[in-house]
Amino acid sequence: MDEVFRAIADPTRRAVLDELVDRDGQSLFEICTRLTMKHGISSSRQAISQHLDVLEAAGLVVTRRDGRFKFHYFNGAPLAAIAQRWLQAKGNNS
Amino acid sequence: MDEVFRAIADPTRRAVLDELVDRDGQSLFEICTRLTMKHGISSSRQAISQHLDVLEAAGLVVTRRDGRFKFHYFNGAPLAAIAQRWLQAKGNNS
DNA sequence: TTGACAGGCAAGCGTCAGCTTGCGTATCAT
């Protein structure tokens, strides 16, 4: 759970999650391309790869290998309990 | 919004939020005392003060001065939109 | 088989976050 908070702390990793939500099952190069196009992020391939490792370690991204390609899938399950941690006990804060 | 993610990335700041949810309106020394007691965190007063500054800059903590004391109040409003960013509608990026 | 493609591993570097330390300021009790 600690890794989830650290994973979403980085704006580049949040953009990766945005991209996977918009189009699930992308490969590393696809993510790199679309990050530069749509989000204006000009990081190297290795940088994005390391970000994906962090996201995968946090359980926010699940991967599947197929030949040379490694497809990345979004998993929002760890995010469900984040906001609920402080918002559930005290009722609904607007 | 970027500061909110960074604020909750630190485990000590998350413990501060837990403490304020459990008992709202504490002063700095109260927070320091209860952090060491209940959460086993042995940070100095200045360290906690700097954490509170980060939380206040993120809008997660609202303060009120009364004489020598500065009372800290929890505000969960910025947290509401965090998990919803990836779990709800697609295309709502900030 | 050869070369291009997709991705991984590991060392090194610059920067920033978190913490400490020391001193300063404002408020309150005695």
Next chain:
DNA sequence: ATGATACGCAAGCTGACGCTTGCCTGTCAA
């Protein structure tokens, strides 16, 4: 007034993070 209390400000240090660089492995097409 004087000391104690509650907190703020700012410089310095250290470790971690994000990124680059270089080289390597594995896969597929021609």
